[in-house]
Amino acid sequence: MNSDISPTQFVNQILSQAQPPTRPAKIGQTGKGRAPVNIALSKYWGKRAVALNLPTNSSLSISLPGLGTETTIEITEGSSDHVTLNNQILEISHPFAQRLSQYLNYFRNPNQAFKVTTFNTVPTGAGLASSASGYAALVLALDDCFQWQLPKQQLSLLARLGSGSASRSLYPGFAVWHKGVQEDGLDSFAEPLPQTWPELCIGLIKVDIAEKKVGSTQGMQNTVETCELYSAWPKKAEQDLAIIQQSIEDKNFTRLGETAENNALSMHATMIATWPPILYWQPGSVQAMQQVWQLREDGLSVYFTMDAGPNLKLLFLEKEEAKIIQTFGNIQIIKPFKQD
Amino acid sequence: MNSDISPTQFVNQILSQAQPPTRPAKIGQTGKGRAPVNIALSKYWGKRAVALNLPTNSSLSISLPGLGTETTIEITEGSSDHVTLNNQILEISHPFAQRLSQYLNYFRNPNQAFKVTTFNTVPTGAGLASSASGYAALVLALDDCFQWQLPKQQLSLLARLGSGSASRSLYPGFAVWHKGVQEDGLDSFAEPLPQTWPELCIGLIKVDIAEKKVGSTQGMQNTVETCELYSAWPKKAEQDLAIIQQSIEDKNFTRLGETAENNALSMHATMIATWPPILYWQPGSVQAMQQVWQLREDGLSVYFTMDAGPNLKLLFLEKEEAKIIQTFGNIQIIKPFKQD
Numbered sequence: 001m002n003s004d005i006s007p008t009q010f011v012n013q014i015l016s017q018a019q020p021p022t023r024p025a026k027i028g029q030t031g032k033g034r035a036p037v038n039i040a041l042s043k044y045w046g047k048r049a050v051a052l053n054l055p056t057n058s059s060l061s062i063s064l065p066g067l068g069t070e071t072t073i074e075i076t077e078g079s080s081d082h083v084t085l086n087n088q089i090l091e092i093s094h095p096f097a098q099r100l101s102q103y104l105n106y107f108r109n110p111n112q113a114f115k116v117t118t119f120n121t122v123p124t125g126a127g128l129a130s131s132a133s134g135y136a137a138l139v140l141a142l143d144d145c146f147q148w149q150l151p152k153q154q155l156s157l158l159a160r161l162g163s164g165s166a167s168r169s170l171y172p173g174f175a176v177w178h179k180g181v182q183e184d185g186l187d188s189f190a191e192p193l194p195q196t197w198p199e200l201c202i203g204l205i206k207v208d209i210a211e212k213k214v215g216s217t218q219g220m221q222n223t224v225e226t227c228e229l230y231s232a233w234p235k236k237a238e239q240d241l242a243i244i245q246q247s248i249e250d251k252n253f254t255r256l257g258e259t260a261e262n263n264a265l266s267m268h269a270t271m272i273a274t275w276p277p278i279l280y281w282q283p284g285s286v287q288a289m290q291q292v293w294q295l296r297e298d299g300l301s302v303y304f305t306m307d308a309g310p311n312l313k314l315l316f317l318e319k320e321e322a323k324i325i326q327t328f329g330n331i332q333i334i335k336p337f338k339q340d
Numbered sequence: 341m342n343s344d345i346s347p348t349q350f351v352n353q354i355l356s357q358a359q360p361p362t363r364p365a366k367i368g369q370t371g372k373g374r375a376p377v378n379i380a381l382s383k384y385w386g387k388r389a390v391a392l393n394l395p396t397n398s399s400l401s402i403s404l405p406g407l408g409t410e411t412t413i414e415i416t417e418g419s420s421d422h423v424t425l426n427n428q429i430l431e432i433s434h435p436f437a438q439r440l441s442q443y444l445n446y447f448r449n450p451n452q453a454f455k456v457t458t459f460n461t462v463p464t465g466a467g468l469a470s471s472a473s474g475y476a477a478l479v480l481a482l483d484d485c486f487q488w489q490l491p492k493q494q495l496s497l498l499a500r501l502g503s504g505s506a507s508r509s510l511y512p513g514f515a516v517w518h519k520g521v522q523e524d525g526l527d528s529f530a531e532p533l534p535q536t537w538p539e540l541c542i543g544l545i546k547v548d549i550a551e552k553k554v555g556s557t558q559g560m561q562n563t564v565e566t567c568e569l570y571s572a573w574p575k576k577a578e579q580d581l582a583i584i585q586q587s588i589e590d591k592n593f594t595r596l597g598e599t600a601e602n603n604a605l606s607m608h609a610t611m612i613a614t615w616p617p618i619l620y621w622q623p624g625s626v627q628a629m630q631q632v633w634q635l636r637e638d639g640l641s642v643y644f645t646m647d648a649g650p651n652l653k654l655l656f657l658e659k660e661e662a663k664i665i666q667t668f669g670n671i672q673i674i675k676p677f678k679q680d
Contacts, residue, residue, distance in 0.1 A: 228576040229569040229609055236568040262615045269569055269609035275602045277633070283623030293617070 005184045007051055007161055011106040013186065014157055018148035025109050029075045031145025035136030035169045036068040037122055039202060039313050041260040041305060042241040043267045044164055044177065045233065046224045047217075052185040053164050056224070057237035059177045060193075060244050061168040064202060065339045067122050068133035068169070073141045074115040082115040103135070103162045107142055135162030136169035156189040173336060174248060176241070195248050196337045203314035203324055204332040207284040216308040219271060219278050227274040236266060257303030257315050264305040271308075282310040291327060300324075345524045347391055347501055351446040353526065354497055358488035365449050369415045371485025375476030375509045376408040377462055379542060379653050381600040381645060382581040383607045384504055384517065385573065386564045387557075392525040393504050396564070397577035399517045400533075400584050401508040404542060405679045407461050408473035408509070413481045414455040422455045443475070443502045447482055475502030476509035496529040513676060514588060516581070535588050536677045543654035543664055544672040547624040556648040559611060559618050567614040576606060597643030597655050604645040611648075622650040631667060640664075 005013075038061035046056035076082065081104060083090045083097040090097040104114050118137070122130045139159040143150055150158075152170050160167035160177075168175040171192040180188030214222075223230050240263040247256035271278035285306070292304050292314065300323055302316040316324055318335070325331060345353075378401040386396035416422065421444060423430045423437040430437040444454050458477070462470045479499045483490055490498075492510050500507035500517075508515040511532040520528030554562075563570050580603040587596035611618035625646070632644050632654065640663055642656040656664055658675070665671060 227606075228579075229572045229606060229613075232569045232571050239568075258615065262613070262617070265617050266567075266569060266613035269613040272612065273569075273602070273606035273609040275598065277602070277605050277629075279626070279629065281626055283626045286619070286621055286623045286626055289617075289619065 005052065008106060010052055010161065010185055011158065013184070014150070014154050015148065017154060018146070018150050021147060025075055025112065025146055027075055027077050027112070029145055030072060031141040031143070032070075032072050033137040033140025033142070033144060034068065034070045035133045035140060035166075036063040036065055036172065037130065037133040038063040038165065038168045038175065039305060040165065040168070040307065041256065041315075042237060042244050042263050043305075043307070045237070045267045045270060046220050046230065047164070048179075049183075049185070050221070052188075053160050053162075054185050054188050055164055055177070055179045057234045058179040058241050059165070059168070059237070060241050061165070061175050061177070061190075062200075062202065062336050063169060063172050063175065064334045064336060065172060066334065069118060069120050069122075069130065069137040071116065071118040071134070071137040071141045073117075073138070073145055075109075075145065076113045076115045077111065078113050079111070081113045084115075084117045086119055100138070103138070106161070107146070131163040132165040132169045135159045135166035138162065139166070140170075153189050153191065156191075157186065160185075160188060160190075176245065193245070193248060197248065197251065198335070198337045199318040200253075200336060201314075201316050201318055201321060201324075202334045202336060203316065203328065204334065205288050205312040205314065205328055206330070206332075207288060207310040207312065208282050209311075214278055214280075219274075219280075219308055222276075222278065223270050223274045227270050229273045230270045233266065233270050237263070253317055254301060257301065260305045260315060261303040264307075268306060280306070280309050285310045285312065288312045288328075295323075295327060345392065348446060350392055350501065350525055351498065353524070354490070354494050355488065357494060358486070358490050361487060365415055365452065365486055367415055367417050367452070369485055370412060371481040371483070372410075372412050373477040373480025373482070373484060374408065374410045375473045375480060375506075376403040376405055376512065377470065377473040378403045378505065378508045378515065379645060380505065380508070380647065381596070381655075382577060382584050382603050383645075383647070385577070385607045385610065386560050386570065387504070388519075389523075389525065390561070392528075393500050393502075394525050394528050395504055395517070395519045397574045398519040398581050399505070399508070399577070400581050401505070401515050401517070401530075402540075402542065402676050403509060403512050403515065404674045404676060405512060406674065409458060409460050409470065409477040411456065411458040411474070411477040411481045413457075413478070413485055415449075415485065416453045416455045417451065418453050419451070421453045424455075424457045426459055440478070443478070446501070447486070471503040472505040472509045475499045475506035478502065479506070480510075493529050493531065496531075497526065500525075500528060500530075516585065533585070533588060537588065537591065538675070538677045539658040540593075540676060541654075541656050541658055541661060541664075542674045542676060543656065543668065544674070545628050545652040545654065545668055546670070546672075547628060547650040547652065548622050549651075554618050554620075559614075559620075559648055562616075562618065563610050563614045567610050569613045570610045573606065573610050577603070593657055594641060597641065600645050600655060601643040604647075608646060620646070620649050625650045625652065628652045628668075635663075635667060 040059050040061045042060040044059040048054050048056045081101045120130050136159045139155050156167045156170045167177045167190040174193035175190045177190040243259045304312045380399050380401045382400040384399040388396045421441045476499045496507045496510045507517045507530040514533035515530045517530040583599045644652045
C-alpha cells in the first residue's frame with residue numbers, strides 16, 4: 001500500500017495544529033533539542049507505506065538516558081544547509097547530511113537554510129539507533145526554533161517521518177509506537193507507558209561499531225519483498241508486543257526477557273532468510289549470544305535483544321549486575337529508571 | 341498428525357514384498373552395506389508424523405562419493421547387540437548404540453542379536469549427515485544379510501525410518517525425497533534424478549567437528565512447536581525444490597546456488613526464531629559466510645548450504661576451483677559426478 005498523501009501534506013497537516021507564530025522565522029533564530037536512543041523490546045521491521053514511514057507492525061521500546069543526541073539548529077541565509085556531526089563539518093554530499101537536508105525541506109521557508117550542529121553520544125550507524133535519537137532531537141529543536149509548541153504526540157509523528165524508531169525517542173522510559181491504520185499516517189505515533197522498573201538494567205555489548213553495509217530502510221524493504229518467512233512476522237510482532245506490555249505491568253522479568261529475545265531473533269531470522277541475505281551479525285555477535293545462553297544455563301536470568309547491527313543489548317535485573325560484569329568485562333550498563 | 345500405523349507394521353508391510361527367504365536367518369550370517377553422505381540443496385526440516393519419520397516437506401540432495409559409511413552386520417546369539425564404530429566398541433548405553441539397537445528391533449528374530457561394525461569417513465554428529473549414510477548403509481547390510489532383494493525404493497523407505505535424510509543416501513548423484521501424502525508412510529521415499537553435472541563441485545569447510553548440542557530430531561520438533569515463522573516454511577521448501585530441480589535440468593548454476601543458499605538460510609532462520617533459540621552456527625560459521633559473500637561481490641559464482649551444524653558446504657563450478665582453494669586453504673573438495 002502506498003498512501004495518496006504526500007509527506008509534505010502530512011507535515012502541513014500537523015503544523016496546521018501548531019501555535020500561530022508570534023514572530024516570523026528569521027535568520028539567526030535558533031532551537032535546541034535533546035533525545036535519548038531507544039531500544040525496541042518488540043521490534044519494528046517492515047513498512048506498509050514507504051514515503052510516510054508507516055510500519056507494518058507496532059513496536060515497544062525503552063529509552064536509554066545518557067545516550068542520545070543533542071542538536072542545535074539555526075536559521076541561515078541561502079539555499080544550502082550546513083551540518084556538523086560530532087564536531088566534524090560534513091560535505092553536503094555526505095549521506096547523513098543529504099538525508100537531513102531532505103527532511104529539513106519540509107520545514108524551511110524560501111531562501112532559508114539551516115545550520116545544524118549535532119552531537120551523538122552513540123556511534124553512528126552501528127545499530128545503536130542514532131537515527132532514532134537524531135530525528136527526535138531534530139524535531140524538538142525545530143519545535144523550539146519555530147515555537148510550534150506541539151504536543152509530544154504530534155512531534156512523534158514528525159520524528160517518525162525522519163526515522164521510524166525516532167517516534168519512540170520523544171519519551172523517557174517505555175514507549176509504544178502504534179502502527180496505526182489510517183492512510184494519512186496521522187494515527188501512527190508513539191506514546192509513553194506509565195510504568196517504571198527501577199531494577200531493570202540494559203547492558204550494551206559493543207561487538208563492532210563500524211557502519212553497517214545495509215541500512216535498515218533498505219534491509220526491511222528487501223525483507224518485505226523477498227523473504228517468504230516474513231509473512232508470519234507482522235502477527236507475531238503484535239502478539240509479542242502485547243506479551244511484553246503485560247510483562248511490564250506484571251513486572252514479570254522472565255516473560256519479558258524471553259519474549260524480547262525471541263522477538264529480536266525472529267526479526268533477524270527474517271533478514272537471514274532474505275535474498276540477498278542480510279546478516280548483521282559478526283563472529284563476535286555469535287560468541288556473545290553463546291555466552292548469554294551459557295549464563296542462562298548456569299541459572300542467571302539474562303536475555304538479549306539486537307537491532308539492525310552486530311551489537312547485543314542485555315536485559316537483566318540489578319541483582320545480577322555483578323555476575324554480568326564478571327562475564328562481560330567491556331559492558332556498558334544503563335539503568336533506564338535510575339539515571340537521567 | 342500422528343499415523344495409526346506403527347513402525348513395526350510399516351516395516352512388516354515392506355518386508356512382505358521381499359524375496360521369500362531361501363534360507364533361514366542363521367547365527368553367523370553376515371551382510372555388508374555402503375552408502376554415501378548426502379547434502380540437501382533443498383532442506384528437510386520438520387516432521388508431520390514423528391514415529392514414522394514422515395517429513396513436512398520434500399527435499400532434494402546430492403550424494404558425496406568417497407564420504408560415507410561402510411557397515412557389516414553379523415547375526416549373533418543372545419539378546420544384546422554388539423556395536424563397533426570406527427574401531428571403537430561402544431557401551432550398549434551409548435546413544436549411538438541405543439538408537440541402532442532400537443532400529444534393529446524391527447528386523448531381529450527371537451534370540452538373535454547383531455554384531456554391527458561400522459566405519460564413518462565423516463565425523464559423527466557434526467552436521468555432515470553421518471546418520472544419513474549410516475542408516476542407508478545399515479539397510480543395505482540388512483538387505484544383503486537377509487537376502488530380501490528389495491528394490492532401492494523400498495530400502496529408501498526403511499532407511500527413512502532410521503533417519504529421514506538416510507532415504508536419500510541410497511543413490512549416487514541427485515535424489516529427491518518425496519514427502520508423500522499417505523498416512524501409512526509408504527509413499528515417502530527417495531528417488532534418483534537422471535541428471536549428472538560433471539563440473540559441479542562441493543567444498544566442505546569444517547568450522548567445528550564437535551557433537552552438536554541439539555540433535556536434528558529434537559531441533560525440528562522444537563521448531564515446529566514454537567517457531568511462528570515456521571508456518572511459512574513448508575510451502576517455501578516445496579517451491580525451492582521445484583526451482584532447484586529445474587535448475588539442474590537447465591544447468592543454471594546461479595539459480596541453483598541462489599536458491600540452495602536461501603533455502604539453507606531460511607531453514608536456519610526458523611531454528612533461530614525457535615524458543616529456546618537453536619543456533620548451530622559458530623563464530624567461524626559467520627566468518628566463512630562473510631568470506632563467501634565477499635567472493636560473490638568480487639564476481640565469483642560461489643554459494644553455500646548448511647545443515648544442522650556449524651559447517652559450510654560450498655557450491656561452485658570446477659572453473660572456480662583454484663580461486664576457491666586460494667581463499668579457503670583448508671577446504672575439502674568433492675566432485676560428485678567425477679569420483680566414486
